[in-house]
Amino acid sequence: MTSRRQFFKTAGLASMAGGAIAATAVSRVAMAALPEPILQTTPDTMAPLVPSTGRPYNPVVTLNGWTLPWRMNQGVKEFHLVAEPVVREMAPGMKAHLWGYNGQSPGPTIEVVEGDRVRIFVTNKLPEHTSMHWHGQRLPNGMDGVSGLTQPSIQPGKTFVYEFVARRPGTFMYHPHADEMTQMAMGMMGFWVTHPKTKHPLIDEVQRDFCFLLNSYDIDPGSYTPKIMTMLDQNLWSWNSRVFPGIDSLNVRLRDKVRIRIGNLTMTNHPIHLHGHEFEVTGTDGGPTPKSARWPEVTTDIAVGQMRQIDFLADEEGDWAFHCHKSHHTMNAMGHNVPTMIGVEHRGIAKKITSLIPDYMVMGERGMSDMAEMEMPLPDNTLPMMTGTGPFGSVEMGGMFSVLKVRKGQKPGDYKDPGWYKHPPGEVAFEWTGTLPEPARFKAESGQKSPAMPHTAMPKEEIEVKVRKPSGHTGH
16 A cells, blocks of 8 residues: 655645535645545555554455545544546556546545444545545435435535444445446445444354445457446456456355345346355344345345355365356356357358458357357457466356355465365266266156047047137226
């Protein structure tokens, strides 16, 4: 992490005229008292931020992200968010020009404890006005952050302050409520976690606690800036503005109790699926789920604007896929107008075409896996549609896909990537080259036929079916 000590020299901050309001502008004189803005420039997953002040808690790990440091000021936990243009690496080989907070998109996770009085300064370095909505929080109406309704907009170069008590434990989000179509499409969002102050009957203690946001973009191949007018035809489906193979794995110790908090700020729902384990949905952005309302799942659908918290016991070693189950959401830079060429033999004509167009390639003749095998030239700053390599070859995935890595030898609290799983002998599927024995049940069923319907059950004469249609004066 880095900080900008010269930040306020160029911020151009001025006081706001008018009466007192809940979320207020901060004058130039008061700027010296603000917490220094902390910035992050790397897209790596940062280690959990263990609290050094305030009440203790078990911190979360933000996938390909970080937690925002704070300072204590007379019992108030103070944070500083800076809304600004950022450059986000979505995966090695591709960067996007987005809008975010404190150097990244999404912005840093904010972690507090139930009952904390929280003060958040929001400085606007965007080219237009903004605001900050604290999605799911119980707070005074004037702190809700809806531009024009509960507060004036934060104009460029100005800083507003929000102050409220974190009244209930849970997982929440933050995002603008000003020109949302532009600002959220450009990546302005972040996570908020409120930890319980005492042991909660509906919130179990866990050894690993991850969180990430579902977001999506429409970025043309070869370009850097999202198209903000796109509603559903995004071509990059991401977790914390990262796409596979740029999404870090979730590394846990065998028999760890694991929690994953997932917030959806895309324009569609996402059925999130975990291999090898069953989980329970233990919380939403409305709070912990009653135990009577929980059941084992391997997939949970997360609708737009929702958060789902899942808990499970990581009791199966291996590298387990973890992804959105909408297959188009596990691809990168996907075009929607590519014709289906499966079964069309056009290699003969392809030879003739390559004499005129040297870079011409046959696409989709046997399925889309061809795309992962071909070394097709791509525009600058563009990722292959299907990519990523595992221990056995191409993974043929992109977008919303990662791996849960469960290891017996992973030390408590160690989040480092352990590498690929080394399977015990005899525990990997293999090619069979021998003769398959005939299953016993086939022999038991041989010679048996379905009993024919008795001839007596069939009518001896054809029966004409007459249909009476309702007349026009019946009222039907």
